[in-house]
């Protein structure tokens with residue numbers, strides 16, 4: 506759906522007052538948000554597709570108090586992290602050392618830009634819709650011919666976003682980011698720096714929780730390539746048919762996410778249950794991504810997640826992705842490989858992994874599944 510080469514932003518559709526979403530936004534039945542409780546006889550499936558999954562309204566991701574990384578609490582925090590990584594691959598952290606006022610500032614500048622800047626003004630920052638992960642204001646990227654063969658990938662997300670290239674500093678050019686509100690660029694830069702430090706500390710704890718040296722995962726990833734994506738989900742007239750963001754795992758190493766109080770993020774637990782993440786304004790959600798799964802040789806798995814929509818309130822989230830450079834080769838950490846624990850994943854050049862993700866489309870975890878040696 507395009508006007509003169511520029512894809513229509515979801516916000517423009519929402520503002521047009523339509524009562525039914527255009528067909529391109531309608532998910533196939535098996536991918537639609539689930540409003541039902543568990544079936545009485547649950548047949549567990551090892552498949553990560555959305556089939557056979559149900560909504561678990563009682564569960565929620567763990568909340569872990571980091572005690573400001575106080576060394577006196579390190580042993581117990583490490584144990585809690587180990588369990589959260591093993592059982593969930595996603596967890597909230599509090600007392601993380603990032604000022605809560607900065608989390609509020611990022612939400613404020615994001616919501617101000619999306620709510621108060623007219624679409625034509627936003628379009629001055631339009632990303633290149635022909636190139637994957639280009640910086641700027643966008644909506645779902647154009648599909649490659651390969652992706653078009655994948656039915657789920659043909660469906661558009663009910664989402665607009667602004668993607669910022671923030672690290673390494675050579676990629677950071679705040680003049681390409683919104684000039685409104687006036688402190689937008691300053692806030693996003695500060696936030697980027699704080700997220701980098703937090704990601705490093707968390708990868709240290711996660712490495713230790715597997716008995717690895719603190720630096721293990723971070724050195725395998727190398728200098729972070731960090732992107733910050735502010736996602737904006739306008740109210741949707743038919744939330745039962747659509748997804749704000751389709752089911753996927755993030756392809757980098759670790760994602761740090763904050764959201765507003767509307768809610769809509771769901772994580773897939775044990776390949777079968779969708780669990781809605783309760784928004785916590787002072788917490789940061791940690792999401793393990795695919796490269797961490799490879800480096801830990803599958804001891805910790807990346808988490809499949811998605812965003813649902815609602816008909817009343819626009820929703821905002823801010824995801825900060827920490828990825829390897831495209832040239833970095835990722836493979837299971839040698840410390841975790843023994844005769845009784847052979848490598849479960851093929852080595853991959855990170856750039857090739859990303860290319861395949863963008864070519865084939867997300868689709869749950871099918872990208873990482875292609876690297877598994879026993880699949």
Ligand SMILES: O=C(O)CCC(=O)C(=O)O
Nearest residue numbers: 734736764770812822824
């Ligand atoms: O909006 C959300 O809560 C999820 C965003 C997300 O998963 C992503 O940008 O990769």
Ligand SMILES: [Fe+2]
Nearest residue numbers: 753754755810
């Ligand atoms: Fe994600």
